[in-house]
Amino acid sequence: MYSAILKYITDFYESAIFVYCAGLFLFYILLAVLSLVAIRRSLWKNKIRGQQMLVASPLTPGISVIAPAFNEGVTIIANVRSLLALNYPRFEVVIVNDGSKDDTLQKLVDEFELVEVNFAYRQQIPCQEVKRFFKSSNPAYSKLLVLDKVNGKSKADAVNAGINASSFDYFLNTDVDCILASDTLLKLIKPFMDDPQRVIATGAPLRAANSCDVEAGVITRVRVPKALLPRFQEMEYIRSYLLGKMGWTFINAVPNVSGGLGLFDKDIVIKSGGYDPGSFGEDMDMVVRMCRYMCENDLPYRIHYIPETLCWTEVPATYKVFFRQRVRWARGLAQIFSKHRKVLFNPKYKKLGLIIFPYNFFFELLAPLIEFAGIIYYIYIIVNHLINWDYAIILLVFIYTFSILITSLSMLWDQLIFRYYQSWKEVWQLCILSLAEPFIYHPIVLFSAIRGYFNQLTGKKHTWGNMQRQGFNQSSNLQKTT
Amino acid sequence: MYSILLVEDDEFVCKAIEIILRKQDYIISIAKNGQDAMQYLQQSKFDLVITDLMLPYANGMELVSKMRNELHLDVPILVLSAVTHEKTITEGFDIGVDDYLKKPFNPSELASRVKRLIQQKVKNTI
Amino acid sequence: MNFMTSFRQWLEDLVYYFAYFPLVIQIAIIVSVLAVAGTAVAYIYMIFFRWQKERRAKKERPLREKVNELLLEHIIYKSLGDQDTAATLPLEVFETLPLQQKWAADVFKSQLLEYRNNFTGDIPLLLRQLYLELGLHRDAAAALRSGRRKKVINALVELSGMGVLLDNAYVLSLTQSRDQYIREMARCYWVQCSPDAPFAFFSHVQEPLLAWEQFELFRIISLRKDIPMPSFAQWIDFRYHPTVIVLCLKLAAYFQQPEAIPAMINLLKTDDEQLRAVTINNLGKLMALEAEPILVDMYPQQPDNCKLEILKALGRIGSGNFIGFLQQELEHTNDFLLMKHAAHSIVAHKALASSLVARLQESLTGTRKQLLQHSLNPLIKY
Numbered sequence: 001m002y003s004a005i006l007k008y009i010t011d012f013y014e015s016a017i018f019v020y021c022a023g024l025f026l027f028y029i030l031l032a033v034l035s036l037v038a039i040r041r042s043l044w045k046n047k048i049r050g051q052q053m054l055v056a057s058p059l060t061p062g063i064s065v066i067a068p069a070f071n072e073g074v075t076i077i078a079n080v081r082s083l084l085a086l087n088y089p090r091f092e093v094v095i096v097n098d099g100s101k102d103d104t105l106q107k108l109v110d111e112f113e114l115v116e117v118n119f120a121y122r123q124q125i126p127c128q129e130v131k132r133f134f135k136s137s138n139p140a141y142s143k144l145l146v147l148d149k150v151n152g153k154s155k156a157d158a159v160n161a162g163i164n165a166s167s168f169d170y171f172l173n174t175d176v177d178c179i180l181a182s183d184t185l186l187k188l189i190k191p192f193m194d195d196p197q198r199v200i201a202t203g204a205p206l207r208a209a210n211s212c213d214v215e216a217g218v219i220t221r222v223r224v225p226k227a228l229l230p231r232f233q234e235m236e237y238i239r240s241y242l243l244g245k246m247g248w249t250f251i252n253a254v255p256n257v258s259g260g261l262g263l264f265d266k267d268i269v270i271k272s273g274g275y276d277p278g279s280f281g282e283d284m285d286m287v288v289r290m291c292r293y294m295c296e297n298d299l300p301y302r303i304h305y306i307p308e309t310l311c312w313t314e315v316p317a318t319y320k321v322f323f324r325q326r327v328r329w330a331r332g333l334a335q336i337f338s339k340h341r342k343v344l345f346n347p348k349y350k351k352l353g354l355i356i357f358p359y360n361f362f363f364e365l366l367a368p369l370i371e372f373a374g375i376i377y378y379i380y381i382i383v384n385h386l387i388n389w390d391y392a393i394i395l396l397v398f399i400y401t402f403s404i405l406i407t408s409l410s411m412l413w414d415q416l417i418f419r420y421y422q423s424w425k426e427v428w429q430l431c432i433l434s435l436a437e438p439f440i441y442h443p444i445v446l447f448s449a450i451r452g453y454f455n456q457l458t459g460k461k462h463t464w465g466n467m468q469r470q471g472f473n474q475s476s477n478l479q480k481t482t
Numbered sequence: 483m484y485s486i487l488l489v490e491d492d493e494f495v496c497k498a499i500e501i502i503l504r505k506q507d508y509i510i511s512i513a514k515n516g517q518d519a520m521q522y523l524q525q526s527k528f529d530l531v532i533t534d535l536m537l538p539y540a541n542g543m544e545l546v547s548k549m550r551n552e553l554h555l556d557v558p559i560l561v562l563s564a565v566t567h568e569k570t571i572t573e574g575f576d577i578g579v580d581d582y583l584k585k586p587f588n589p590s591e592l593a594s595r596v597k598r599l600i601q602q603k604v605k606n607t608i
Numbered sequence: 609m610n611f612m613t614s615f616r617q618w619l620e621d622l623v624y625y626f627a628y629f630p631l632v633i634q635i636a637i638i639v640s641v642l643a644v645a646g647t648a649v650a651y652i653y654m655i656f657f658r659w660q661k662e663r664r665a666k667k668e669r670p671l672r673e674k675v676n677e678l679l680l681e682h683i684i685y686k687s688l689g690d691q692d693t694a695a696t697l698p699l700e701v702f703e704t705l706p707l708q709q710k711w712a713a714d715v716f717k718s719q720l721l722e723y724r725n726n727f728t729g730d731i732p733l734l735l736r737q738l739y740l741e742l743g744l745h746r747d748a749a750a751a752l753r754s755g756r757r758k759k760v761i762n763a764l765v766e767l768s769g770m771g772v773l774l775d776n777a778y779v780l781s782l783t784q785s786r787d788q789y790i791r792e793m794a795r796c797y798w799v800q801c802s803p804d805a806p807f808a809f810f811s812h813v814q815e816p817l818l819a820w821e822q823f824e825l826f827r828i829i830s831l832r833k834d835i836p837m838p839s840f841a842q843w844i845d846f847r848y849h850p851t852v853i854v855l856c857l858k859l860a861a862y863f864q865q866p867e868a869i870p871a872m873i874n875l876l877k878t879d880d881e882q883l884r885a886v887t888i889n890n891l892g893k894l895m896a897l898e899a900e901p902i903l904v905d906m907y908p909q910q911p912d913n914c915k916l917e918i919l920k921a922l923g924r925i926g927s928g929n930f931i932g933f934l935q936q937e938l939e940h941t942n943d944f945l946l947m948k949h950a951a952h953s954i955v956a957h958k959a960l961a962s963s964l965v966a967r968l969q970e971s972l973t974g975t976r977k978q979l980l981q982h983s984l985n986p987l988i989k990y
Contacts, residue, residue, distance in 0.1 A: 018632050025639070044758075048765050048793065049820060052725075055536075056564045056585070057823050059858065084544070085516075087536045089565045092990070120975065120982035122944045135987040139577045140547035142989060167990035182538060194820035196788075216517065218538050391633055394622075398636035401643035408650040415654050424658065431651065494722060501680050505688060569989070588729030590688055 010381070017374060018395075024363050025402055031247035032409050038250040039242070039307045039413055049194060051186045055089055061192075062090040063185050063263070064166030068158030069095055069176040070151070073102040075217075077111050079176050082217030084143055088185035092143050094166050095176065098158040099128075099151025108146055113138045119145075119165070125274025127160035128152040155259065156275030156282040163266060163274060171269075173262050173283075177314060179209055179219055180261070184310040188263040191304035200265045200290055202304040203257035205241035207420075208234040209312035219312055224426040229322055232441040233315045235430050239410040242417075245305040253351045254303040255360055259283035261311040268293060268301075279339075281332020288340055291352045307417045323448050330452025333365055338456075368449035400438055407434035484600050485509040485526075489519040489533040489545065490562070495585070499532070499562075502589045503596065516540030523549060528557055529600050535563040535570065543577065550578040558599040562587065668715050671705070675719045678702060683723070683738070687730045697738055707742060717744060721769045728831075732771065739770050749774050761789050768797035776802070783809040792821050800828045806835065810843050810852050817851040822858075829859060841868035844875055850883050857886055861893035869896045876906065884910075885917045892921025900925055904933050916949055923953025928960040935964060938976060947976060951983040 054060045065083055069076055083093045097105045108114060119133035127149070134146040149161050159173055170189065174180065181187075184204070192199045210230040213221040225231040248254045257264075259282065269275075269286065272293040279285040287303065294301040316322035337344070337357075344361060346353040381387045411431055414420070421427050454460075486508050490496045500510050511528070513519035515538045523531075531549070535542035542561060549555045561574055564585040571582055581595055626634065682698050706712045720739055724732045739745060751763035752775060764782070767774060782794035795817075799806045806829075817825070829837075840856040840863070848856075853875070860868035872894075875887045891899045903918045910918065919937065922930055931954060938950040954961050954968070968980055982988055 015632065018636075022635070048761060048789070049824075052564070053824060053827050056566050057827055058566055058568075058862070059823050059826060081540060082538075085536070085538055085541045089567050089570065115987070117985055117987055118978060118981045119988065120948060120979040135985075137987065138547055138551075139573055140541075140543040142543075142573065142987070182536075190820075192819075193823065194818055196816065196818060390622075391630075394633055394636050394640070398640045398643075401640045401647070405643040405646045405650070408647045412650045412654050412657075415657055419658075419661070427654070427658075431654075495726060497676070498680070498684065498726065502684065502688060505685060586726050586728050589684060589727060589731065590729060593688060 010377075010386075013377065017370070020362075020370060021399065024367075027359065027363065028243075028402075028406050032243055032406065032413075033247075034250040035243050035246035036413060038246045039417060041250075042246075042307050043417065045194070049190075051183065051190055054186050054189065054193075055087065057089075060089050061170060061189065062092070062168035063088065063189065064162070064168045064171040064266075065091055065093045065174065065185070066159055066162035066166060066171050067093070067095055067174050067176040067178075068098050068155055068162065069100065069104055070098045070158075071100045071102045071104060072176050073100070073104045073107055075177060076104050076107055078217035079179075080108065080112070080144070082179065083176075084141065085182065085218075086180065086185055087182045090168075091185060092145055092167060094145045094147065094162045096147045096149060096158040096162045098149060098155075105146070105148055109134065112136045112141045112144055112146075114144075114146055121165055123164050124270050125160045125163060127157045127164065127274075127277075130161050130165070133165070152277055154277040154282065156279065157277040160274045160277070163269065166266065169266055171264055171266050173259065173264060174311065175260055175313065178206075178260050179212075179214060179217060179312045181308075181310045182218075184261070185263075187306055187308060187310060188261075191302075191306065192263070192265075195302055195304070197300050197302045198265075199304055200268045200294065200301045201254075201257045201262055201287060202306065203245070203254075203262045204306050204308060204310040205237065205245075206258060206260045206311045206313055207237055207309050208315040210314055210317060212312055221422070222312075222420045224421060224429050225315075227317055228440075229319065230315050230317055231430065231433060232437065233322075235407065235411075235433055235437070236441070237315075238414050238430075239407055241305070241309075242307060242413045243406065243410040246307055246413075248356075249303075249305040251351070251355070252302050253355045254287075254305055255356045256284040256287050257303065257305075260313050264290075279332060280328050280335055284332065285336055285339070288336060288343070288352070291356075292340070292343065292349065295349045295352060307413075309418075309420060319444065323444060323451075326445055326448035327452040327455065330368070330449035331456045332452075333360070334453050334456040337361060337365055368446050369453070371446055372450055403438055404434050407431075407437065483507060483509055484529040485511065486530045486532060486596070487511050487513060487519065487522055487528045489513045489516065489531065489537060489542070491515060491534065491537055495534075495562075498589075499592070502593060506593055506597070508596070514538075516542070516545040519545055520548060520553075523553055523555065529603060530558050530560065530596060532560045532562055532596070535561060535565050535574070543574065546574065546579055547577050556603075558603050560595060560599060562592070664711075667711070671712055671715050672719065675705065675716055678705075679719065679723055679735075683731060683734050684727075687734065697734065697741060699738075699741055702738065702742060707744070713744060713747070717766065717770075721766075724769065724771070736771050740772060745770070745772050745774065752778070757787060757790065761793050764790070764793035764797050768793070768800045771801055773797075773801035773803070780808060784812070784814075788815075791815070792818070792824075795821065796824050796828060799825055800832070803835075806832070807838060807843075810856070811848065813849040813852050816849065817855060822851065822855045825855060826858060826862070830862060837863050837865075839865055839867055841865065841871040844868055844871040846875070846878070850880060853883065854886050857890040861890040864894065866894060866896070869894060869898065872896070873899055873902060876902065881911050881914060885913045888914060888917035888921050892917070892924035895925050897925060897927055900927060900930055904930050907933075912943065912946070915946055919946060919949040919953050923949070923956035926953075926957050926960070928957055931957055931961055931964060935968065938968070938980070939972070944975070944979075948979050948982070951976075951979040954980070955983040 065086070067083065080093065080095060095108065113136050114134035115137050116132050117135045121130060121133070128151065130147050130149040132148040134148070136142060136144050145165065147161055147165055149158065152158060163171060170192070172185065172188065188202045188204060191202045208225045208230045210225040210227065211223040212219050213223065225234055245254055262283070268290050272289040275282045276285050291301070316325050343349050343353050344357045378392070408431065411427070415427070486503060488496065488499055488510055490499070491514050496512055500512065503510055511522055513522050517540060519533070533542045533545060542563070546559055549559070558580045559578065560581045560583060561579050562583045562585060566584060574582065581599060583592060583595060622637065626637065678701055682701060705716060707716055720735050724735050745767065748763040748766045751759040754760060779794055779798055782790055783798055785791045785794060795809060798809060802808065840860040843852055843856040844860065857872065869891065872887050872891050876884060878884050888903060900922065903921060907915060907918050919934065922934060934950045934954045938947055938954065941947055941950070954964065965980070965984065969977070972980055
């Protein structure tokens, strides 16, 4: 009797898992095809609609570039300077000094000849108090506005302050340590201009800056990260942007515009209440709330991703920092589903309720749990000698080969877009890594996710560790050239 | 023989201007960005500087302001840029730009403006 | 070795017993095989693609350099010399290039376009002449009629870039095409190249002009120096599509055509708030003195975005006649943005407002005072 029930449960579990995997794989294949079409379409559009026209046009809309800074004294000057040198005819740079404890502010004041001004500021979305405003007395830096605010313990809070002080209708949300391509603003504003529907946000892929050559805040040569952990992340970024986000763009179901780089319609962001400082995944939460606002007011909208990488950021290089980051991301995802519970399967929210949320619920939120349960199950049947080794190995090979296929396809798509890596060797180094991913990288991601959900359930307070910056490859670049 | 510093990051434009102005018997030095330009300016004397506004590292405005305020140079500055926003242009004149030419440009117009700016400078120094 | 043989044995068993496996396992095996094959194909294609790109770049580089050399020597140099020599082009020099091959012709055309985009004056005309006399337009002309979407669009882009108008009637009909891209490119092409009636299609635009299209048309029109600009007021009329009206409002302001002011004032009656706001904005840019009393008069009934534009326009026109109105808004409105723009517009009156500004600095308090100081500070632009 007992064994019959057990048999029934294991049979059910096995076939359920198989159906789940098959569904997930089908989705991946679908996304791969869609993203290829979206990438090709985007490249073709670039060819026929040049962006250079935007530089000269007096009609080009203004953009506020908002970058919060917390204890960035080491690199702040080079990074602000590179933001000021962006190729765009009409923009301002709003640096939000989020209560830094180091000399970030003083360095800015000295370098850019800043003076305190009496700035008329209106708090439209909630954030901590802004104590002082600075503008440069040198007309060459007239684009720069620096805010000195009380630390709000989150990026969301600082960005909100920047939005409150910004002057233009569009804003770019970035980080002061992100290195942007000089055409970033031109490329990101384009979808706003050439889509018949109202575009509320655009984004572009990010990559790891860890081993790139950087000179005074500008990338001079893109390189694949040398260390293993950042290299895995580079691979994962390429896959998730080129195969995920581009595919979702095609059916207008982009789930998230990442916090490192995104251009937003300010009006909609303000109407949806701005960033939530209490959220662990404030970027996705923002996009979800923007979509909800549009749906609730019956306004058609689009969110676009473009395939060209425009932003390089230093990704965690130690396992400890990486683990902490992923715990936070997982917790953010869990939080979004508990906060926006009523969106799931709700036809009122159209694609958000019927595609984006269900997909993310089953294949992002539940995936680590199902996988974790699978591992426990395998251990159980191994221990009890119930396992059919042939079948087990076949199923493992099935999952393994498929995951490699998906990664390889994203690498191929990447090659179609632009030759970011100069040498063959670098491409090869990334490709070969996909073989090791399921054994080394994936388990860390899995366990950090489980930990994140656990923390969310128990309501554990998150410690906001600062990412230890190592500084980019500035000095090693000098060595290389000499 | 007068010498001109050209600050421009677009290779095509660089090459074209170089050839146009060489034909008029000027000596041309080329800097690809604001930092290189500053180095050139500290090392040697020029009779004219032609610069774009959008440059990597340090933008054109910053370069102009540094030339006027830090290096105290009175060399004429001609801005050659695609930007047509009036505010940007007037701001440029405020910080010490002498002339402004829009991209795309007419080579003969560039040649004549360069000639005029250099003549003016020569006249002023006599 | 031992492992390899047992692995091979295992694989052979797999094939042998395949038919007896449960369906799930069968599917898993098939998918695995497909995945391995797919991965292999992906890598092979990647290698091939990179190799092909490199080879093409290698092939094209010397030709590009050669073309550059020739264009600089025979076109750019010439335009710098006396104007009369430009009439004869040294065709024989360019005929030495392998232009009968498609890839070479493509390289040559892309260089011609790059030169045309970077220079004004005689050079674009010379390049156009060169393009025609070398017969490079024939492919595009054929593609234009091919009926294949991408080919047609590419041909439109090429011909419009070269400034060569072929097939007038057909291109004009394409401006009505049902395909968004063909329509857009045909319109740009038409505006760029039509010698006598570049704005012919304005009157029958049915679908909205995208912001992008408006930008592109605006740029092309502002660069056309060969024709006198028509009065854009003729399209500032309820009969036409709102996006055409918007474009013409901006053009009228850009070319400073005061004769458009009555049509614009008439347009203020529109129910479309967005259109009304743009109209007010451009009245300001045209410094339409006669519009001031009308704008002030209609102010109380307007939605916020139009109110904002009215305040801005009053600052731009800056006659000083309604400075009292701006003062009243600054002192009494509770909306931050309206307050801000009232302050900005008062300051924009410069000397005319100096005594008022001094008085307001004494009398205002709180946010209102701060906004006035914000506007007065030359370091703050917006």
